[in-house]
Amino acid sequence: MLYLLRLFLMGIHFVVAAIINFAIVLLRPFNPDNTRLCGAVYSVPALRILGLRTVLDTTTMLAHANPFVIVANHQSNYDLFVLGCAVPRRTVTIGKTSLKWMPLFGQIYWLAGNVLINRGNAAKAKAAMLKTTEVMQSEDTSIWVFAEGTRNLGRELLPFKKGAFQMAISAGVPIMPLCTSSYKRTMRLNRWRAGAVKIRSLAPIPTVGLTQENLPALMQQCHRQMQACIAELDFEIAQEIW
Secondary structure (H helix, E strand, O other), X not given: OHHHHHHHHHHHHHHHHHHHHHHHHHHOOOOOOHHHHHHHHXXXXXXXXXXXXXXXXXXXXXXXXXXXXXXXXXXXXXXXXXXXXXXXXXXXXEEEHHHHHOOOHHHHHHHOOOEEEOOOOHHHHHHHHHHHHHHHHHOOOEEEEEOOOOOOOOOOOOOOOOHHHHHHHHHOOOEEEXXXXXXXXXXXXXXXXXXXXXXXXXXXXXXXXXXXXXXXXXXXXXXHHHHHHHHHHHHHHHHOOO
16 A cells, blocks of 8 residues: 555656756756756655665765766666765766657756767767767766666666766766665565665776776776675665664
8 A cells, every 4th residue: 555655646746846847957958957956856755755765975976076977876767766866066867869758757858968879870879979078078067877778676786888988088087986775676665664775976986098998997897896885785774774
């Protein structure tokens, strides 16, 4: 019963949040700080509705000046609500062009200034990546990427795609690993206290002086650090009483 009630309330919240966010992006279309504002509108009420207790430790990310490339683990569609509260200032994300056609959400996503990539067209995808590199270098804007490329459903971290790391090396900006505990695997929406989530940013990984030849080592370093951090977050939650 509680599970169904939460789904009903989340449906209402999603519509109300979409209306508020639509007003935000219409007033200031393509502003790179829209994603942070829209993320908070989606996230803060949703976490209360879902009964998820969240501990946010993103000091290393907030203390670092733009630009950088955020590499985050991607668990489920609930990431919109769980991670929306963690978006730093002047940060945009990279998504598929098909998102643009999703009713309400897609138009908000596009007008928020996020970068849309046609993965089925190599030439257009490369052009979008080059544009993103230029944005980071000249517009004081960071990029958020789910480097796994798909949802891992709260299981182990999947292998990373190259795009985020290629962009970081090309722009000469650091990689900022952002780790979220495996909430998708442990979340119980039929309980009053549905679970706990810990989100933690790691120390930035510099890319200055690196070339594309260093790409495999950079990806491996980031993957190893994030995998260890996620395991640590899961262990901390398992040891605590919520």
